Amino acid sequence: MLTSHFRDVHEITKTSCVLSLRERTALSCVEGVGIRGYNAQVISCIFSSFKPVFINAFFIALFLNTSAALAVSFEYLYIEANEGNSSGGHSALQLGDEIYHYQHHDSGLIRLLKEDKPEFHFLYRFLQNRRIHLSHIEVSEETFNMLREHFKLQFLAQNQQFKQLNDLYKDRVLLRRMLYRPSADDTFTNTDFSAVLRLNGAGLFYAEKELDSQKSDRHIRNVSEVHSQSSHTMELLRKKIEQYYGQGYLLHRREQIASLIKALTPRHWPVVKPILSIGNFPPSINSFADSYTDYLTGLVAIKILLEEQPLRSDAFFVSPEAVTPEEKKVLQRLRDQQTLSLIKAVNSGRPDWGYAVLVNLARFAAVDLSLQLGQWVFIDDFAMDSEWVRPDQFAQHAEQLQIQINDALANLIQTRKALLSPDGLNESNYSKLEMSANRYFELLKGTRNKAIRYIGEKALPTKSISLPDWIVPELTQQQLKTALKELDNYENELLHELAEHYRYDLITRNCVTELFRTIDQALLRPVKVDADQSKQVELLAEESTERLGGNISATYNFIPFVSFQSVQEHYKVTASTELNSYRSQQLEKLYARDNGLMVALRESNILTSSLYTYNPDDAFFVFFTDNTLVLRPIFGLFNTAAGIGQSLFGFLSWPFDAGKNLEAGATGVLMSLPELLFFNMRKGSYRYLSYKQFLNDEKSRY
Amino acid sequence: MRLFSGYLKQLLLYSALFVLSVTIHGCSLSYSSKSISDSTSSIVSSPSSISGKSKKYQNEVADYTMAYVKSSQPGADYTSFLKGISDIAAKEGVTNWDQDSLTYMGIGKGLKKANVEGVAYETYKRNFAGGNSQKMEEIQGGYESE
Numbered sequence: 027m028l029t030s031h032f033r034d035v036h037e038i039t040k041t042s043c044v045l046s047l048r049e050r051t052a053l054s055c056v057e058g059v060g061i062r063g064y065n066a067q068v069i070s071c072i073f074s075s076f077k078p079v080f081i082n083a084f085f086i087a088l089f090l091n092t093s094a095a096l097a098v099s100f101e102y103l104y105i106e107a108n109e110g111n112s113s114g115g116h117s118a119l120q121l122g123d124e125i126y127h128y129q130h131h132d133s134g135l136i137r138l139l140k141e142d143k144p145e146f147h148f149l150y151r152f153l154q155n156r157r158i159h160l161s162h163i164e165v166s167e168e169t170f171n172m173l174r175e176h177f178k179l180q181f182l183a184q185n186q187q188f189k190q191l192n193d194l195y196k197d198r199v200l201l202r203r204m205l206y207r208p209s210a211d212d213t214f215t216n217t218d219f220s221a222v223l224r225l226n227g228a229g230l231f232y233a234e235k236e237l238d239s240q241k242s243d244r245h246i247r248n249v250s251e252v253h254s255q256s257s258h259t260m261e262l263l264r265k266k267i268e269q270y271y272g273q274g275y276l277l278h279r280r281e282q283i284a285s286l287i288k289a290l291t292p293r294h295w296p297v298v299k300p301i302l303s304i305g306n307f308p309p310s311i312n313s314f315a316d317s318y319t320d321y322l323t324g325l326v327a328i329k330i331l332l333e334e335q336p337l338r339s340d341a342f343f344v345s346p347e348a349v350t351p352e353e354k355k356v357l358q359r360l361r362d363q364q365t366l367s368l369i370k371a372v373n374s375g376r377p378d379w380g381y382a383v384l385v386n387l388a389r390f391a392a393v394d395l396s397l398q399l400g401q402w403v404f405i406d407d408f409a410m411d412s413e414w415v416r417p418d419q420f421a422q423h424a425e426q427l428q429i430q431i432n433d434a435l436a437n438l439i440q441t442r443k444a445l446l447s448p449d450g451l452n453e454s455n456y457s458k459l460e461m462s463a464n465r466y467f468e469l470l471k472g473t474r475n476k477a478i479r480y481i482g483e484k485a486l487p488t489k490s491i492s493l494p495d496w497i498v499p500e501l502t503q504q505q506l507k508t509a510l511k512e513l514d515n516y517e518n519e520l521l522h523e524l525a526e527h528y529r530y531d532l533i534t535r536n537c538v539t540e541l542f543r544t545i546d547q548a549l550l551r552p553v554k555v556d557a558d559q560s561k562q563v564e565l566l567a568e569e570s571t572e573r574l575g576g577n578i579s580a581t582y583n584f585i586p587f588v589s590f591q592s593v594q595e596h597y598k599v600t601a602s603t604e605l606n607s608y609r610s611q612q613l614e615k616l617y618a619r620d621n622g623l624m625v626a627l628r629e630s631n632i633l634t635s636s637l638y639t640y641n642p643d644d645a646f647f648v649f650f651t652d653n654t655l656v657l658r659p660i661f662g663l664f665n666t667a668a669g670i671g672q673s674l675f676g677f678l679s680w681p682f683d684a685g686k687n688l689e690a691g692a693t694g695v696l697m698s699l700p701e702l703l704f705f706n707m708r709k710g711s712y713r714y715l716s717y718k719q720f721l722n723d724e725k726s727r728y
Numbered sequence: 729m730r731l732f733s734g735y736l737k738q739l740l741l742y743s744a745l746f747v748l749s750v751t752i753h754g755c756s757l758s759y760s761s762k763s764i765s766d767s768t769s770s771i772v773s774s775p776s777s778i779s780g781k782s783k784k785y786q787n788e789v790a791d792y793t794m795a796y797v798k799s800s801q802p803g804a805d806y807t808s809f810l811k812g813i814s815d816i817a818a819k820e821g822v823t824n825w826d827q828d829s830l831t832y833m834g835i836g837k838g839l840k841k842a843n844v845e846g847v848a849y850e851t852y853k854r855n856f857a858g859g860n861s862q863k864m865e866e867i868q869g870g871y872e873s874e
Contacts, residue, residue, distance in 0.1 A: 178791055178795070179794075179795050179798070182791065182792060182795040183795065183799065186812075310796070310800060310805050310809065311805050311808055312805055312808040312811060316811065317807075367827060370826075370827055371823075371824065371827075374826055375858050376810050376814070376826050377807045377811055378810075378811060381814075381823070382823045382824060382826075385823045386824070453821065453822050453823065453824055453828075454782065454785075454820055454822050456821075457820070457821020457822070458821060460821075461821070484818075485818060485819055485820060486818050486822075486823055
């Protein structure tokens with residue numbers, strides 16, 4: 027089955043290569059391209075034709091390439107608006123293969139994010155269907171490194187700061203639970219508690235609340251009582267561990283952890299002011315809740331080994347793919363590696379060794395079962411809160427999802443091969459194989475009219491359960507109250523400071539202003555940061571002019587579009603490029619292939635378009651207006667009418683759809699009004715495009 | 729006159745964009761704390777993203793170590809440092825990071841990047857390796873390769 031699929035994929039790839047080769051020459055000469063892509067493009071142009079325009083392009087490219095060798099460049103990105111989460115446009119900074127951008131979170135704070143370049147472009151240009159305007163800014167290598175290091179440090183520091191906020195929240199939930207539990211029922215009723223504090227990996231072996239029913243004094247049952255559940259695999263591993271560390275090791279380890287839990291005390295949160303300083307890590311503390319959950323996870327891991335608890339039936343799946351003789355040898359070696367890793371993990375000094383044991387145990391069981399059955403068995407690696415696609419949604423986007431199935435299959439074949447290569451047998455490669463298999467077989471379910479999990483796959487299995495009511499730290503009410511009070515004070519202080527540094531403001535602190543402020547901080551750092559405040563502005567202007575070609579004030583450049591113009595005017599911009607959105611890119615291909623008028627008419631609206639199937643994430647509209655400036659107000663009129671129509675319908679359907687239609691209709695009207703004034707925001711978006719297709723398109727462009 | 733009309737056009741354009749931005753949303757808004765990687769992790773696990781992952785992992789460990797060391801205060805908690813490494817490794821599908829030489833090479837690179845030298849370096853090396861001589865050698869290897 028796999029082989030025949032592979033042949034199909036191969037044929038599809040071959041066809042698309044033939045097509046793209048023809049189109050590439052036409053497209054690559056029309057579109058702007060990045061400096062790095064000039065070589066490939068120029069060669070392609072020269073071989074296709076020797077028209078003067080291409081010869082000019084060759085010399086321009088040669089010039090740009092020469093200058094690129096002398097200096098490096100980073101890129102300023104302006105991402106055009108679309109409806110939904112970014113109707114004001116967006117800005118980002120591309121430093122090598124990493125893209126940094128600020129995003130407004132629902133907490134009301136703005137955060138710096140770091141993304142891989144291809145993933146960022148795929149999300150914004152393909153899925154969100156937005157054009158990206160990009161300016162290359164020439165700088166010295168020293169300046170480039172300075173910017174990159176500063177953004178990186180800022181990102182890591184901010185991550186740590188927000189992690190601490192999350193840790194405080196978890197500590198609060200745990201402390202409150204411990205403090206108020208005696209007056210509550212004996213069962214866990216606090217929803218926060220079971221939602222926030224989870225034992226990752228334990229859900230692979232136990233159902234939610236399954237461990238709660240066991241009383242705390244009997245949280246480890248006697249081995250002799252569980253004959254019916256005994257698993258040969260777990261028994262084998264337990265024996266190996268006891269052979270290595272000695273008889274009774276696991277029991278001793280269990281006692282040791284139980285003592286550690288009893289002696290566990292809440293962290294003393296520091297009362298230092300200020301807690302935060304931009305760019306610095308806050309005090310690094312392993313929280314009380316984290317320590318407690320880590321210990322409990324360890325206890326669960328030992329319990330599984332002692333009781334020979336098998337995997338839950340929904341924690342793994344048996345694929346129809348047979349294990350080949352070569353793969354069998356590799357799996358046997360992998361099983362030996364896993365045994366060794368497991369033995370080491372049980373006695374590891376790292377805080378989260380329990381989770382490592384659980385993952386190793388689960389994967390060992392899957393590999394062992396694969397060898398026994400002669401068919402590939404994998405652990406289910408989807409998160410419990412994965413996003414689902416219903417059968418009707420699958421059917422509506424069947425064509426695009428079929429492409430994804432083909433991609434997933436090609437990926438599965440490749441990861442299976444990778445495991446067979448001489449250096450391929452390692453944990454990382456096995457994780458990739460596990461991910462590819464999960465992806466492929468999950469997508470396949472859609473073709474059988476079943477709901478599928480589309481987003482939410484993890485590189486490591488994470489199925490979790492809430493904390494079992496076994497054993498708690500031995501703390502007095504007074505100790506708990508004091509700890510909670512200390513935590514309150516610290517949390518208030520931290521929240522106050524986080525708000526001071528990162529509170530989102532549409533005009534004074536948004537995705538654009540913060541990019542420029544971070545650039546300023548990076549430049550100011552090597553100069554006298556502690557210099558007089560009044561001199562700092564002057565120093566910064568000098569430094570910025572010397573290193574970037576000019577200075578841009580964050581205060582006056584808070585609109586993404588305006589900031590892009592400022593960058594072009596003030597910084598040393600060597601080239602600017604417009605990177606097409608998915609739909610525009612596909613439209614160009616259609617225009618190059620088919621009759622222009624027919625394409626224009628067919629693709630102007632969502633009813634006849636071959637490039638767009640209505641995505642419910644978009645408010646309802648009829649005409650696309652991003653590629654037609656002259657007809658925009660007329661099309662906008664139709665779109666406004668459609669929005670009003672949907673709103674009216676929404677009024678009627680309110681009791682049945684909780685106002686969903688009304689909201690979509692109102693958004694539609696709001697998005698259509700600018701079109702009446704020749705402005706375009708809405709472009710339509712996509713949910714099920716292929717990442718592989720994006721990568722292939724990018725390759726063929728450069 | 730042409731200059732004036734150009735100005736006017738630009739002014740109108742900026743005002744309209746400003747009003748639109750104010751009335752609707754500003755820049756990118758994330759409705760959840762999920763990053764792009766979270767929302768596309770399944771989709772982007774393509775063959776092309778396989779190559780260079782180990783180098784990326786090592787660099788991520790090095791950057792994290794550098795940032796931690798540069799900003800850490802006396803008496804810093806090593807346990808939380810180790811948890812940070814676990815988070816980085818988990819994204820690469822690695823749970824046995826403490827048995828992987830790439831991790832310790834990355835830590836060594838990070839120490840070098842942070843310009844840690846002499847006694848401070850030896851202390852960090854011993855603590856991060858948990859006193860294990862092989863791991864200390866791997867840290868040293870990473871330190872020297874940077």
